[in-house]
Amino acid sequence: MKTDTEKKLRYSHQREMIYQYLMGTQEHPSAEMVYDALRSEIKGLSLGTVYRNLRLLEDLGKVRRVASLNGTERYDAMCGDHVHFICQSCGTVHDVPEAELEQVRGTISLPEGYQLGQVNLTLSGLCPECLKKQASAN
Amino acid sequence: MKTDTEKKLRYSHQREMIYQYLMGTQEHPSAEMVYDALRSEIKGLSLGTVYRNLRLLEDLGKVRRVASLNGTERYDAMCGDHVHFICQSCGTVHDVPEAELEQVRGTISLPEGYQLGQVNLTLSGLCPECLKKQASAN
DNA sequence: ATCGATGCAAAGGGTTTGCAGGAGC
DNA sequence: GCTCCTGCAAACCCTTTGCATCGAT
Numbered sequence: 425m426k427t428d429t430e431k432k433l434r435y436s437h438q439r440e441m442i443y444q445y446l447m448g449t450q451e452h453p454s455a456e457m458v459y460d461a462l463r464s465e466i467k468g469l470s471l472g473t474v475y476r477n478l479r480l481l482e483d484l485g486k487v488r489r490v491a492s493l494n495g496t497e498r499y500d501a502m503c504g505d506h507v508h509f510i511c512q513s514c515g516t517v518h519d520v521p522e523a524e525l526e527q528v529r530g531t532i533s534l535p536e537g538y539q540l541g542q543v544n545l546t547l548s549g550l551c552p553e554c555l556k557k558q559a560s561a562n
Numbered sequence: 563m564k565t566d567t568e569k570k571l572r573y574s575h576q577r578e579m580i581y582q583y584l585m586g587t588q589e590h591p592s593a594e595m596v597y598d599a600l601r602s603e604i605k606g607l608s609l610g611t612v613y614r615n616l617r618l619l620e621d622l623g624k625v626r627r628v629a630s631l632n633g634t635e636r637y638d639a640m641c642g643d644h645v646h647f648i649c650q651s652c653g654t655v656h657d658v659p660e661a662e663l664e665q666v667r668g669t670i671s672l673p674e675g676y677q678l679g680q681v682n683l684t685l686s687g688l689c690p691e692c693l694k695k696q697a698s699a700n
Numbered sequence: 701a702t703c704g705a706t707g708c709a710a711a712g713g714g715t716t717t718g719c720a721g722g723a724g725c
Numbered sequence: 726g727c728t729c730c731t732g733c734a735a736a737c738c739c740t741t742t743g744c745a746t747c748g749a750t
Contacts, residue, residue, distance in 0.1 A: 434724045434729055455715080470732045475715060477730095492630040495714060495739075509672065512679060520672065528666050528683070534658060537690035538647060544684045545666070552675035572704055572749050593740080608707045613740060615705090633715075633739065 439477045441466060446487055446501035452508070452517035454496045491517055491546055505529065507545045513554035520547065577615045579604055584625055584639035590646070590655035592634045629655055629684055643667070645683045651692035658685065 441462055451457065459474045478499055481487035490500040490508055493515050507520040529543050550558070579600055589595070597612045616637055619625035628638040628646055631653050645658040667681050688696070 431729080436724085436730060438731075468732070472716080472733075473731055476717095479716090492633075495630075495633060495635075497633075497714085507670075509676060520670075527669060531665060532645075532658075532685065534647065534685070537693065539688040539693055540685055541650060541687035542685070544682075544686065546682045546684070547670065547672070547678055547680070548682065549679035550677040555675065555677055569704075570750095574705055574749085576706075606707070610708075610741080611706055614742095617741090635739085 433480070436477075438466060438469060438473050439480070442474060442477045443481055443486060443501065446481075446499060450519070452490055452498045452500050454498055456496075458499070488542075490544075493517070505543045505545075507547065509547045509549070509551070511551035511554055512548050513550055513558075516551055518551070571618075574615075576604060576607060576611050577618070580612060580615045581619055581624060581639065584619075584637060588657070590628055590636045590638050592636055594634075596637070628682075631655070643681045643683075645685065647685045647687070647689070649689035649692055650686050651688055651696075654689055656689070 442458055445458060445461055446453070449461075453461070455471065455474050455478055458478070459469065459471050462474075463469045478487060482489060482499075485503060486501065488500050488503050489497050491498045491510055493510060498517050505525050507525055509518045509520050510516070511518075525543060525545055528545060532540070532543070534540055580596055583596055583599055584591070587599075591599070593609065593612050593616055596616070597607065597609050600612075601607045616625060620627060620637075623641060624639065626638050626641050627635050629636045629648055631648060636655050640657075643663050645663055647656045647658050648654070649656075663681060663683055666683060670678070670681070672678055
């Protein structure tokens, strides 16, 4: 009586590497960034495979889509709710550990009848580097 | 010493209608939804024009991109920060007036050197209708 | 008359998918 | 050996853009 994920999945080196890569990075990469990072380690890796596995890992709840920048999705292996900062200029996505999302979650009162899933708090603005560049451009 | 928006803009019926439509709706429409809603009123309206004007209105700060669902951007004419609820199942975007975003903004402490712009709090989950459908499917 | 705005259609960029061969179990 | 997974490339979808024309000032 649940979303039947009847298909049993097999081990795949590609999937494992993709997941490991996401676990080990802080950069909240897009599919293409993952692809670029792994193509040297996995000969013949294809972008399609990266997309397929990201989607699969997402369905499994092991990976999360954390932001969308200029039509490009960004992924993260940490699945707990947390806060992200997106730089409008360079597109970097940083975690913001200081912000207390738990606290935020506490203050939310949804109207009757809604079921709350993810809480996504995204800040945008300019990162230190881009601020610097902007300053020196004047 | 500012982003020179030197180009002077002229009145356009299409732009006016698009803006009015966004002001008058609660549905946080995508470009195509705006197009579909207005094509009967504006003969010969083109989707490209809708996109161009949404972008322009966004640059003017009169309209805001509030969410991206399955790679499709959603727009809103209300430009203050507020909270949105996206139904994972049907894609509806609702405002959540109860949530106190101001309060949230107060609790945020960014690391040194960042400049905070927009604060975007998006909740996702299931809306009442989809919950109902899901229940009756069992 | 000038130059911004439009419609149209083609191009662009990210993501998905069909297919035949390859790999896990 | 049965299926799932992969690589490749074509297909898809949303969005942007080039171009000739229309329209506002």
